[in-house]
Amino acid sequence: MAQLKDKVALVTGAASGIGRGIALKFAQEGAKVGVLDLGLEPCQKVVDEIKQTGAEAVALAADIRQESAVTKAVNNLREQFGLISVLVNNAAIMPTGAVHETSLEDFENCIGVNLRGTYLVSKAVIPQMLEAKKGSIIHMASGTGILGLPGLAIYSATKGALIALTRAMSTDYARQGIRVNSVSPGTIDTPMLAKFLNEQSQPDYYRKLFDEMHPLGRVGRIDEVANVFVFLASDQASFVTGANYTVDGGLTVKGEQPQDD
Numbered sequence: 412m413a414q415l416k417d418k419v420a421l422v423t424g425a426a427s428g429i430g431r432g433i434a435l436k437f438a439q440e441g442a443k444v445g446v447l448d449l450g451l452e453p454c455q456k457v458v459d460e461i462k463q464t465g466a467e468a469v470a471l472a473a474d475i476r477q478e479s480a481v482t483k484a485v486n487n488l489r490e491q492f493g494l495i496s497v498l499v500n501n502a503a504i505m506p507t508g509a510v511h512e513t514s515l516e517d518f519e520n521c522i523g524v525n526l527r528g529t530y531l532v533s534k535a536v537i538p539q540m541l542e543a544k545k546g547s548i549i550h551m552a553s554g555t556g557i558l559g560l561p562g563l564a565i566y567s568a569t570k571g572a573l574i575a576l577t578r579a580m581s582t583d584y585a586r587q588g589i590r591v592n593s594v595s596p597g598t599i600d601t602p603m604l605a606k607f608l609n610e611q612s613q614p615d616y617y618r619k620l621f622d623e624m625h626p627l628g629r630v631g632r633i634d635e636v637a638n639v640f641v642f643l644a645s646d647q648a649s650f651v652t653g654a655n656y657t658v659d660g661g662l663t664v665k666g667e668q669p670q671d672d
């Protein structure tokens with residue numbers, strides 16, 4: 412049975428990578444989906460893919476840093492499909508470097524998309540969930556919000572903040588029937604990973620390092636992350652709130668033993 416029948420879901424950053432995978436899987440599971448990203452055309456491509464399967468979706472172009480654009484997109488989705496019941500805050504950017512290697516602009520942009528954007532979209536959607544007295548909000552965090560990984564200082568700070576935001580929001584809205592969880596993937600095979608690898612001097616070497624870093628011996632797939640979002644969005648997860656689900660092939664629980672040479 413379709414797990415998300417009668418749900419209206421908004422997925423940010425849904426024109427590519429994991430967000431696109433989540434939007435497609437949500438539609439497959441019966442949800443009506445708002446596909447939000449920066450440009451209308453890439454959103455429309457995903458919407459067309461969804462519609463080809465007979466499911467319903469709408470393209471919503473917005474920069475999530477801009478409050479008026481977010482409000483417009485959220486109102487538009489409600490007008491098309493009714494009250495929003497699932498929100499996936501997935502859109503993010505990932506500047507690289509240790510703190511002294513990054514610019515203030517990198518910092519402002521990353522906080523702007525990953526935190527301010529998540530805040531603004533949540534703020535715009537929550538009144539609809541309060542009206543319905545139910546909802547599921549899922550923030551896309553990351554293993555970098557838990558572990559210290561080199562070269563990802565600003566990005567990691569935003570992801571750690573999202574895990575804290577999840578805990579706080581779950582407490583604030585529990586009695587209103589709104590569940591709030593986060594998902595922390597390990598490295599996933601996406602355009603974001605490809606971009607990161609291309610910026611390195613030896614992309615193949617780094618790809619192998621990423622594979623070996625995960626106890627399961629490989630990076631994850633988009634559908635393996637999307638499956639967990641389906642669960643958290645669905646009524647199957649009715650007693651799950653305030654949780655941070657790691658989907659990381661064991662990365663964040665891995666210990667190290669001293670090695671003999």
Ligand SMILES: NC(=O)c1ccc[n+]([C@@H]2O[C@H](COP(=O)([O-])OP(=O)(O)OC[C@H]3O[C@@H](n4cnc5c(N)ncnc54)[C@H](O)[C@@H]3O)[C@@H](O)[C@H]2O)c1
Nearest residue numbers: 424427428429449474475501502503551553598599601603
């Ligand atoms: N790829 C990985 O290995 C990995 C690992 C852990 C967590 N994540 C997280 O998963 C999410 C998706 O990552 P991905 O690899 O699919 O990345 P991606 O770059 O393919 O997708 C991110 C999307 O967000 C959109 N976006 C960026 N700024 C925006 C803005 N201001 N307004 C609206 N949309 C905006 C982009 O246009 C893009 O389509 C991110 O939150 C990322 O941090 C990814």
